[in-house]
Amino acid sequence: MDEIFGIPMSALVGQLVIGLINGSFYALMSLGLAIIFGLLHVVNFAHGAQYMLGAFVAWGLLEYFGISYWWALLITPVVVGGVGLLIERLMLRRLYRVDHVYALLLTFGLAMLMEGAFRWKFGATGQPYPNPIAGGFDVGVSYIPAYRVWVIAASLVLCLGTWLVIERTKLGAYLRAANENAALVRTFGINVPRMLMLTYGLGVALAGFSGAMAAPIYQVNPLMGNSLIVVVFAVVVIGGMGSIIGAIITGFGLGVVEGLTKLVYPDAAGVVIFIVMIITLAIRPNGLFGQEAR
Amino acid sequence: MTEAMPKPLCLSVKGLVGHYGENLALNGIDLEVRAGEVVCLLGRNGAGKTTTLRAVVGLLEKRRGSIEIHGQQTIAMLPEAIARLGVAYCPEERGIFASLSTEENLLLPPVLRPGGLSEQQMLAIARILRTGAKFLLLDECTEGLAPVIVAKIGQTIRLLKERGFTVLMVEQNFRFASKVADRFYVIDEGVVVDEFRREDIASDLARIEGLLGL
């Protein structure tokens, strides 16, 4: 059959794929934010800028060093994560003693600084990045580019892998325990300050990795981070930051909702996530998966 | 006959002053715990007993004075460093992690000594023994427990003492403490106001009970 509710199947499949792609990034970014927030109790407003940084690092590796996409996927999170380590060690750490507000303001200021710096260097125009996986799959009703499949698969694997590490490993147990009571964990001899630094670095590395994966899809430009992060914030408000699985489901789910809305009511596609956020705030203030004690 | 050499000092606290924010919580605590001793801190609510333990273990941020553990000055040390000196802390709230399974809770501290205990409180004590620490700080470990369990804990602490453990504990339950601890400090308004040994209790009972408001 060619159509469902008057919508051509090819369009449906196409938008579903786009929805899953966007959802992949929403999920990865929500995950990073949730991990950082869980331990540091800071909403990392610089997350979008760090995503943008990741995209530019991947682009820069290709442009200036001829380093291919696949190597960039490995190098970028290390570089961007490294920047995250420095940020935590040199700046965030100094603000733990004072009101939470300042840590929040710092990350916001960093976002301004990073976007400003890249806007200064590159203007607002985008740099193209070549598609590393040519070709695609003909699924009868539609054609799905291979790269898109890779992004969705990689995101799923990374999200679930992160969930596994946090929920099922010793390291994850340390993280979960420190989220609850960092002081007590320190009395066991565990170096929590170093954990904080590594956790921030990990969350930022996730953002950087997302940026590298995004490079071939969206244009690499200084504004890409902040337009994404606002939507991710809405996603995080809807899903809550207390649950890893919640962040993943909400991210992918909202991506699909957004994609399908484009078919049914195209004008609303840009704001449907915000509308869901408003509805969630009205009827379930704690978010879909929210059970935060804080 | 010469006296036996006094056991080495496990903990020596001199002039410990501590604040929670702007509020003065400890106003010059002096106490010491020798290796192999079980020492108990007594006093009313809010006197500063728990705060003293937190200061020793490194969790009281605003502290000054002198705290020496095994001869090493720890007044400015980080909690994780103090832990590595062989100090374990069991907090009043137990601190069991809800987002961890029982097994994860039990195995969380880096080295585990199997406890085989079933009650949550026993679990808390067992957990901290994993680190191989020999100096235990126990905060209200019998609170809210049935008398049978309390007796079991008393046995456990005596067992630990026989195995060479040193214990500094905080207890509201004087009856329990009087059977378990060797020496007692009474803390009031952030200062040590009295000190006595288990042997002295019988002869001094009335005064001590008056001091504790019993």
Place this chain on the structure above:
Amino acid sequence: MKHFSPGTQRLLLAAFVALLLVAPFVLYPQFLIEIMCFALLAAALNLLVSYCGLLSFGHAMFFGASGYVTAQAIKVWGLDPALGILCGVAVAALIGVLTGALAIRRQGIYFSMITLAFSQLIYFLALRMPFTGGEDGLQDVPRRAMFGVIDLSNNLVMYFTVFALVGFGFFAIYRIVNSPFGQILRAIRDNEPRAISLGLRANRYKLVVFILSASLAGLAGAVKAVAFQVVTLNDLTWVTSGEALLICILGGMQTLLGPIAGAVLIVSMSHYLASYAEWVLMIQGLVFVVVVLSFRKGLIGELYAWLERRALRGKEQP
């Protein structure tokens, strides 16, 4: 201000007012108006941040939406500027009610994200609505006579009108802060659980402050629309919200004069760097980071701290 004797306070206030009255004859009135508008925007934000601990990243939505409505009211509906400003403020207040009711429900950590999300939503709507003129903005808003008699086309007259309006805004903030209401706010900020246990509906108070803050930000936006005769989408972006925050912390949060000092610096800086437009955002970000890390009290805050130290030293002397 409490660091000076009442007599000195009055003297300083008089000097300050005199300075403001003379200023337009020395510096460009439009430049000063821009400072005043941003000072009011920052002061409105400051009220929310300092007295409720609610960090809003979306204040541009009140500023910009009010500006658009005011411009539309004057240019297209032909209203008197005073009425136009009133419309703008009303719309800002309305947005404040709607967003505040939803944003404050959630625990504080989400509040900032929600305000940013709402701000983006408003931006998106404004981008689509035809009346805003999209990328070009709403231009050529006529400087009609206010109340039919005050000739706003004269820059000096405009200046003094703005001075009166912005002054009113600051006065309102002053009265809010130094009132029983303000004391309750401080109690809630310092120890919310305690305040609630004493029977205070903390969220209600926060919502009221949120709406007041939104309205004052709207006033700033409306005045700016009248004075500069143009409103653009820029006024709705997170960059504007960020600028307002920067002015707050640079000038000194928790102070009344901080936003003014901060606005003087930031607006001057963006004018000075006008030919290096690409640098502005980056430099603002840099200043932001430096201030948050090492200079948290801000200019006025540091000034007050210095005065206090001096006073203490004075007392210590035998």
